[in-house]
Amino acid sequence: MLTEFLDFLGSLHPLIVHLPIGIILLTIAIDVFMRNKNNSVYRVITMGWFFTFFTGLLAALFGWFLGDNGYYFESQINIHRWSGIALVSLSFIIWVLRYINFRFSKPFNRSLNLTTIILLMVTGHFGGEMTHGQNYLFENLPYIEKEISLVKLSEAKRSKADSLMVYEDLIHPILEEKCMACHNQNHAYGGLNMSAFESMVKGGNSGTGIKKGKPYESLIYKRVSFPHDHPKFMPPAGVPLSYDQIATLEWWIDNGAEKQIPVTSVRNDAKIQRMIEIQYGLDLKEKTFLETLKLASPSPEMLKSIQGEKYFFRYLNPEQSFMDLKFTKKEINTKDLINIQKVKKNIVWLNLMDCMLKDDHLGYLNDFPNLTRLKIQKNPLITNKGIEALKNLENLSELNLYGTRVSDAALITLGQIQSLKKLFLWNTRITPQAIADFKAQHPEIEIVAGL
Template sequence: MTNPLSKLNSILENLLFVWLGLSFILLIGEKAISLPPILQVIGRGHPLLLHFPITLILIGVIFLLFPSLRNNETFRDIGAKSLLWGSNLAGITVIAGLILAREDYEGDSLLWHQWAGMVTFWGASFIYFFQKRNLKQIAIPAVALGICLTLTGHWGANITHGENYLLAPLNPPAEQVPLAEAEVFDHVIQPILQAKCESCHREGKTKGELRMDNLSELKKGGKSGPFVVSGDLTQSLLTQRINLPLEEEEHMPPKNKAQLTEEEFQILTTWVESGANFEGKLVDLPQESELFQLASLRFSSEDSYDFEPASGSTIEDLNTYFRKVSPIYPESPALEVSYFGISAFEPSSLKDLQKIKEQLVNLRLDKMPLSEVNLDFLNDFPNLRELSLNFTELTAGQLESFPLLDQLEGLSLSGNSLTPDAINRIAEMENLQNLFLWNTGLNDSQKQQLSEQLPNTKIDFGFEGKDIILPLNSPKITQDRVLFSDSLRIELSHPIQSTTIRFTLDGTEPDSISSPVYSEPIYVKTSGKIRAKAFAPEWIGSEEITSVFMKSGLKPQNVELLTQPSPNYKAQLAETLFDQIKGKNNHTSGEWLGYSDKAFEAEFSLEENQHPTNIGISLLYHEGAYIFPPVKVEIMGWRNGKAETLISDQPTQSEKIREIRSELLTYKLPDGNFEKIRVKLYPIQSLPKWHPGAGAKGWVFIDEILLN
């Protein structure tokens, strides 16, 4: 009678030849063979299968390598059986790996891993049969098999985790780059891509035909489109995918991988929005830009400034309604000072800056009347790097005896008339890196002369397209926060100082004639939205820019969510709505309630002394991530136990994909004592035809309800 174990061994030995044949066919016929989907499923089991043969082959190698073990019949038998089972599983693993290799894998690591895996499988099969005939000569092949198995795992780890994954802990940590030397792409953007994206987009594994480990390949983009399009968040593959809801299959990084942090998300978004440049230093960005503000925190500024910071009380004392003093970026000891409000300017106030003479590196006096000011006061600031004196009515005498500030790197004198002697004086400032001379009355020969005298200075004489009318950039809105308790200060600015900024607070679109002109900071005390545009002669008015501001209101007695949000966007559930914490402009930040399959519905009870007259609903809009305005808003109130409809509104729907933004829907409530109020927001159930996801369900995202 045949021994069952002997019969099983015979089957396994014969199967080895089956796996050998199949693996050989798949290896040489990779391009010619078309495989059904079911085999792709088997291929994706490769990472799961590979651990079993590794363990069994290693047991076999150890039991056959050492004479004290292989000379023991029991141990020798265990080693042989481990090799037999391990070789069979290795064969299946190799076949699954060859199938998996057809899916977005390529490169040298893949090639080495494939052949090392084949050699490991063939070698294990060879040693199994060889040990039956010549057990004494088995040591050298066993050592070779162990080495081959290790190399197979090393190249496999390179494919899965990146180049040199195994030895990476032995490499010395990268040296901290000082802020002055940090490159925007190399030291800010690329480390994020390496940490969160490269594992699926590099040599050996190029999902979507996109590689991120090589700059030239990265710029080519993938099969779904360009990686980045300068300034375009909707056409850039990077921002498209990171903004998709986590449930979407194309959301990146995949939901089973480590997600971008809030800081990383904002850095990538602002990088694309600001032009997605692959070259240039971080310090060359405008210091008020969001990208600089975010990224500069990652680097040491010790090499740039060696002076002590000014005290917080000193900075607080210097801040007035006509002067702003602040660090050039968070945590920096270096300060910048800006003046505004021509009517409020007092030349004597410049003496106050003596308190921060060591820390002052950036001084902006644009549009201030300086014709009577002795500019020698500028010599008191030994670390002054940037000076802006645009449209300050400087006289010929002031410019012809302008202080020679050796440490100055940037100077702006636009809107002041320059005489020949003034030109010669400025030409003595050889350390200048940037010089702005728009509308200074220079002729072509004078411009040529100054350019020759300052060959190492980048001089901007302004735009002179006489017959071309171009649109202005939108102004910039600066506010410390969105949600405030008492009053909020809002500032508007534009890089071209000759522009006029007009704004509205009543919801109407600003125009160039009747809308208020911005001249000094605006203080608001109620919720609303500011809308602003820039205008200038011989220019087309800018696109509108908006920003919402929200006054924190009454907190009701208790709040209940009548419908539950998506598990991935549940924030702090009902507590979110009245916690007076404004959500960031990122739907994955964990501060938003997200609804798609059903309407948002919440109910809150009011105390007897609470009589709100207005209600505000704080929402997030981002069409690229399927987040739209609600198609309908219903607000109901209860008086004396009886319900009535207070508001029924259909907010204006989006007509195109725009940037991510906070919005505020405000409604006036009728007079009366309400016992409770219910708010219901209906998400769009079918995205419009113009949207890339036409027909799919949209989302409503809410973070606050404001009762005032």
């Protein structure tokens, strides 16, 4: 009952403060502008200082009740509180001195007026910051960027998006900036200490802070997603969480609220993924093998082996390290293959179509670590036996066997190539039934087998 009444008085503070402000300004104006002061003017000024003191005292008292509720930042309250008290005390002293007819010298009187105005501005400014938020004074100037959040990922963290954690790197910094001034070991308003993960999850006096999988039953989420003018909206002072930050928090709680969920797992939700990418300047798209591969370009020495009209090659990347190589003649021999082997690290695409390739030849290809695409179509001498050698191509994702003599058994070998994504089997001896079975077993592999 009493606390509610005090809270009510506290809420009158913003109203009452305008009385002493008006009275001070009027009193000082009379003092400054009425040059010839007779006795009554002198007494009006003295009275002005009295009412400044009296209404100021009321405002300070009510302000004290208001400041006690924990809805403001300590640091801001302190400056506002003590400059307010100084202002009330100063007006009291001035009133008493005038009342006992103490005559001020002109310069002294002027400096008292000036000090009062300065104190008034300081008090008013910090009071304004508490209710309207920091920067309220300048934020509408055209050349000022509106402060949305101080939370940004560092360049170093952004460059290794794959190792970022949702809680540690995205959510914790926001909560630290916007909540922990009031929810820590020393000030745990509402009984809620958010500085440690466990105590944040546990919550405060009125319930669980974070309920895994249930954002709408998690107090932390509920309080930040209330309408801004709701009495329980958090944070009660300062810049609120942005829409994106609230959505990220919701996604995290929805997905188990674990401390260690990698940021890349937001790939399960395209909207959140996009939102996080924009907000933090991240690229969370899944990288293909080639996007993660770093290679030096082949030396002139190595390139010598594939010069001449038998070979045609081009680079696939600006760094000139990924090669697409094609054998151009109608008949290949082992020497040609040994030449190609010299640049095997750099070859990512290899085209050996229609050149009388034999099963034995494929043995020369079994150690091409970065080969992702291999074309050996229209080589009717290739059988299941040759395919065996391709098992070791760890990064092979596309293989063209069109027009070779492979049969159903080759699929057993091909099924062992983990990286395989696309397979051309048109015009081979593989039966439609075997293809259907293979597709059922390897849904991730696309098969092109003709009409």
